[in-house]
Amino acid sequence: METLSVALGHRAYPIHVGRALLDKSELLLPFLRQRKVAIVTNTTVAPLYLERLSDSLRRARVEVVEIILPDGEQFKDWQTLNLIFDVLLQRRCERSTTLLALGGGVVGDMTGFAAACFQRGIPFIQVPTTLLAQVDSSVGGKTAINHPLGKNMIGAFYQPKLVLTDTDTLTTLPDRELSAGLAEVIKYGLIRDLPFFEWLEEHLERLLLREPAALAEAISRSCRNKAEVVVADEHESGERALLNLGHTFGHAIETGMGYGECLHGEAVAAGTMIAAQLSLQLGWIGSSELDRIERLFRRAGLPVSGPALEVERYLALMQHDKKVRDGKLRFVLLQGIGQAVVSDAAAQDEVRTAILARSPHA
Amino acid sequence: METLSVALGHRAYPIHVGRALLDKSELLLPFLRQRKVAIVTNTTVAPLYLERLSDSLRRARVEVVEIILPDGEQFKDWQTLNLIFDVLLQRRCERSTTLLALGGGVVGDMTGFAAACFQRGIPFIQVPTTLLAQVDSSVGGKTAINHPLGKNMIGAFYQPKLVLTDTDTLTTLPDRELSAGLAEVIKYGLIRDLPFFEWLEEHLERLLLREPAALAEAISRSCRNKAEVVVADEHESGERALLNLGHTFGHAIETGMGYGECLHGEAVAAGTMIAAQLSLQLGWIGSSELDRIERLFRRAGLPVSGPALEVERYLALMQHDKKVRDGKLRFVLLQGIGQAVVSDAAAQDEVRTAILARSPHA
Numbered sequence: 001m002e003t004l005s006v007a008l009g010h011r012a013y014p015i016h017v018g019r020a021l022l023d024k025s026e027l028l029l030p031f032l033r034q035r036k037v038a039i040v041t042n043t044t045v046a047p048l049y050l051e052r053l054s055d056s057l058r059r060a061r062v063e064v065v066e067i068i069l070p071d072g073e074q075f076k077d078w079q080t081l082n083l084i085f086d087v088l089l090q091r092r093c094e095r096s097t098t099l100l101a102l103g104g105g106v107v108g109d110m111t112g113f114a115a116a117c118f119q120r121g122i123p124f125i126q127v128p129t130t131l132l133a134q135v136d137s138s139v140g141g142k143t144a145i146n147h148p149l150g151k152n153m154i155g156a157f158y159q160p161k162l163v164l165t166d167t168d169t170l171t172t173l174p175d176r177e178l179s180a181g182l183a184e185v186i187k188y189g190l191i192r193d194l195p196f197f198e199w200l201e202e203h204l205e206r207l208l209l210r211e212p213a214a215l216a217e218a219i220s221r222s223c224r225n226k227a228e229v230v231v232a233d234e235h236e237s238g239e240r241a242l243l244n245l246g247h248t249f250g251h252a253i254e255t256g257m258g259y260g261e262c263l264h265g266e267a268v269a270a271g272t273m274i275a276a277q278l279s280l281q282l283g284w285i286g287s288s289e290l291d292r293i294e295r296l297f298r299r300a301g302l303p304v305s306g307p308a309l310e311v312e313r314y315l316a317l318m319q320h321d322k323k324v325r326d327g328k329l330r331f332v333l334l335q336g337i338g339q340a341v342v343s344d345a346a347a348q349d350e351v352r353t354a355i356l357a358r359s360p361h362a
Numbered sequence: 363m364e365t366l367s368v369a370l371g372h373r374a375y376p377i378h379v380g381r382a383l384l385d386k387s388e389l390l391l392p393f394l395r396q397r398k399v400a401i402v403t404n405t406t407v408a409p410l411y412l413e414r415l416s417d418s419l420r421r422a423r424v425e426v427v428e429i430i431l432p433d434g435e436q437f438k439d440w441q442t443l444n445l446i447f448d449v450l451l452q453r454r455c456e457r458s459t460t461l462l463a464l465g466g467g468v469v470g471d472m473t474g475f476a477a478a479c480f481q482r483g484i485p486f487i488q489v490p491t492t493l494l495a496q497v498d499s500s501v502g503g504k505t506a507i508n509h510p511l512g513k514n515m516i517g518a519f520y521q522p523k524l525v526l527t528d529t530d531t532l533t534t535l536p537d538r539e540l541s542a543g544l545a546e547v548i549k550y551g552l553i554r555d556l557p558f559f560e561w562l563e564e565h566l567e568r569l570l571l572r573e574p575a576a577l578a579e580a581i582s583r584s585c586r587n588k589a590e591v592v593v594a595d596e597h598e599s600g601e602r603a604l605l606n607l608g609h610t611f612g613h614a615i616e617t618g619m620g621y622g623e624c625l626h627g628e629a630v631a632a633g634t635m636i637a638a639q640l641s642l643q644l645g646w647i648g649s650s651e652l653d654r655i656e657r658l659f660r661r662a663g664l665p666v667s668g669p670a671l672e673v674e675r676y677l678a679l680m681q682h683d684k685k686v687r688d689g690k691l692r693f694v695l696l697q698g699i700g701q702a703v704v705s706d707a708a709a710q711d712e713v714r715t716a717i718l719a720r721s722p723h724a
Contacts, residue, residue, distance in 0.1 A: 034688060078440055078444065082440065085509055085515065085516060086511070089509060089511040089512060089515065089682060090511070092681060092682070092686075092689070094684075094686050094687060094688075094689075095684055095687070096687060096688075116518065117479075117516045117517060117518060118515065118516065119515060119517075119684045120504065120505075120506065120514075120517045120518055120519055120597075120684075121518070121519065121597070142482065143482075144482065147447055147451060149448070149451040149452070150451060153447065153451065153480065153481060154447060154479045154480065155479060155481075155482045156478065156479060156482055156483070156518065157482055157483065235482075235483070319454060320451060320454070322456075322457055322481045322482075324454075324456050325396075325456060325457070325458060326396060326456075326458075327454070327456075
């Protein structure tokens, strides 16, 4: 087991990465304020891992409340969030009860937001079971639900007490979701870690074959990058925005296609290609770098162009992006592999050209 | 105009108390990050004060978005909160747009929670127009909505950038609401400020006659007490719980009667009498002190006993109180006028006796 730390002062927390951690309740116990935990998971993950985790806690004489949500991004809404609150109140959970998220990004984001809001804040722990959640959403304290007019529009910055990553849970992950997680892994290389990008070019097949050592290495290096960025800028007033490479276009793609049609990582890969295209047009990267990025995404089984939405539809959807400032769109763009910047240098027409170059209706 | 400060480090903020402040947009401008403000108010307050405030801002070339909610505690729910998010997104509000609450406690609590959640947090300003909001809910950063199983169960600690209290708005406040606000004013005297309690005994009629100087004095002294408590214990891990004198019983009364049947301050007055009764039974205060408290509440036009709910119903409703810890009820009790403590010293039977002594079905 490897342990990293997110060094946020008195709110610092560890990330444990290793095998068979679900059975080790002794890793959880030091973080519980009372011997009561509410586990939030979904209908897909529950049959696979809920009993193991619950049993391990119950053997340590912890009272366990189980909350099983429907699975899917389309349920990342207020109605589903309310299901959590209903159970917490019916089962008399208190301010010192810990909320535990067992699942992927949607479960983690919703559980974190529920923990941030319930009685104005109760402790929570992330136990991510998808690659996407393990390398990205479980670390850093961004929690949210969607609004019909925009993704992750309602949420909070709220840090977990612990992230427990059992890499064995990836053995049951569908191929398509493994690929989607790799989009965020590749992103860290692109925005700030050229050696990691090169490592991924060399070892991608080992990740696709789910070699435990390679997965642990990729997860740890991703989390270290994420933790460094979060510590430098917890509330996204500066550097943290770089983590959103591909996300402005990506969110437009996800919202435009309807939540649930396209995986977040797939949208991010396609969105990153649009951002890379825009960077190429600005003369910030060359076509050899664009090709290198495209090749790695393709090898990872990811889309490298957006869906057939009208350009004006893209632009309208992006107006709700959280990076809009004084009505002006800002994008994360590349000045090289391993070097991202936030910029409003791209004129609307350049943005249109980039979208058209990376969409099938061009 | 008098200015107090809530000394929360880099999140410190001023409270301005004075007359005709609604017209003085120059007091608001230094706190805006962009020249765009979304004002949230309700159908009662809008016809009285919205145009004045909006005009004052528009004259200073600030774009104003107006959001008018239905009036009443029964609308302090997710559906109504969503109305705020809908408009914010439709009108392209951004992370640097300021949300301004113009109204009483319900408007302030909901707007504050909306500001805490929208895009994970945008700036907000309180412009309270009821006595209750001016002396209590606008200061200290507690925001929330209700859940069918408990009051203020879903919320956040989220501080405003500024509290602007125009005492002239109290001229249009219904008598019943003025009285309800006085319950919280009296509370500060009871929990930590004997000289203020004595001042209130002397000057209560001036407040009921709405003498501006007396109102400003009562508001400033209340806010100073509140600010001191909040600075000492922002997240209610200790001293801040004292502000909930009468609230554990009060919330049970409000929930038991159904939101909107009884004003918050009325429930707090009745709840405080139950807490005082319990303190009497424990031998912590004498009957002369109990009578003195009852007399001041009566003069203020407030109820001094709870509604005809079954005792067991009270107890069941209180199980959801946020002060419950490890299943044990804790109450704010009095060891004298001006001296409150949080205690779990009262056994269930004592609590039953106190409720019966202060309820009409006894």
